[in-house]
Amino acid sequence: MKQGSGTPHTVLVVEDDPTINQALTDRLVAEGFTVVSAFDGPGAIAAYTEREPDLAILDVMLPGFDGLEVCRRIQVRRPIPVLMLTAKADETDVLIGLGVGADDYVLKPFRMREVVARVRALLRRVDRATELALTRGPELTVGDLVLHRGTRRVQVAAEDVHLTPLEFDLLAMLAEQPGTVRTREALMTEVWGWADARGTRTLDSHVKSLRAKVGPSRVRTVHGVGYALEQ
Incomplete structure (x- = not known):
């Protein structure tokens, strides 16, 4: 839940594989999140602009332009936590993702409970950072x-x-x-x-x-x- 708002966090899921996209959506909705889905780079930016999600889950390989470019554009406009989905464990790929503003990554194939745990941890970090700025x-x-x-x-x-x-x-x-x-x-x-x-x-x-x-x-x-x- 958004701190002090009483409404669910909104998560943007960007994955071009319809099966994986739907599976992520179903699990996150079951966990109490509001989910917005997109299947390519341009669609991700449009959904981000319209719905202003609290967190994004981005696949690295996307049609239109890739998840790294989506992440870069998001962080320039209004920074939010970003969890990358990648099939590559090479450190160069990881560093590129982190350099454009990604917070964490999960390797494919992944377990749904791991993704949910990462999402919750990243959202808790945002709440803690806000509290620290005040205290x-x-x-x-x-x-x-x-x-x-x-x-x-x-x-x-x-x-x-x-x-x-x-x-x-x-x-x-x-x-x-x-x-x-x-x-x-x-x-x-x-x-x-x-x-x-x-x-x-x-x-x-x-x-x-x-x-x-x-x-x-x-x-x-x-x-x-x-x-x-x-x-």
């Missing part, structure tokens, strides 16, 4: 790095840097305790809402994308433990 102060400063929680704006040396919603949340968690090593498990639980062995790869990929935007030396790896933000 932990509007701004974080670490050296020449400034995070504005209210507007989710990031500046490095007074220059604006565009981060995806999840990259912002990850950086904010590290910035709350600069110099302190945060374990992978703690980061996954706090930012994503879950932690498992496969999830650490998602985290590591996001860190790589984050470093490319704020500077490679800012986020220090502590091998076998986690990450720390340098002051």
Whole structure:
């Protein structure tokens, strides 16, 4: 349910295989979500614009233009959590997805309960991020790095840097305790809402994308433990 609204979250499902699309729709509706379906890139953008969903599930390979392009256009207009469906586990493909604003990915063939769990975790993260912005102060400063929680704006040396919603949340968690090593498990639980062995790869990929935007030396790896933000 949308926090404080009493209405179900709306999920946009974009999958060109009618059988998979219907199966996802049926399961999500059974779980209490409102579902909007699309089968290609242009249809996804049209549905997103008309219905303003709270989260999108995007297949990577779509007619018209692919799921990565759909994700990029969504995040430029109004960022929402995005779960990618992919048949490829190659890290390059994952990094491309994360770089355009995807929050997580599920490999095909997938279990419906895993998809539902990921969806719920991503929506909980949005609610937690809103609460943190209200309770932990509007701004974080670490050296020449400034995070504005209210507007989710990031500046490095007074220059604006565009981060995806999840990259912002990850950086904010590290910035709350600069110099302190945060374990992978703690980061996954706090930012994503879950932690498992496969999830650490998602985290590591996001860190790589984050470093490319704020500077490679800012986020220090502590091998076998986690990450720390340098002051």
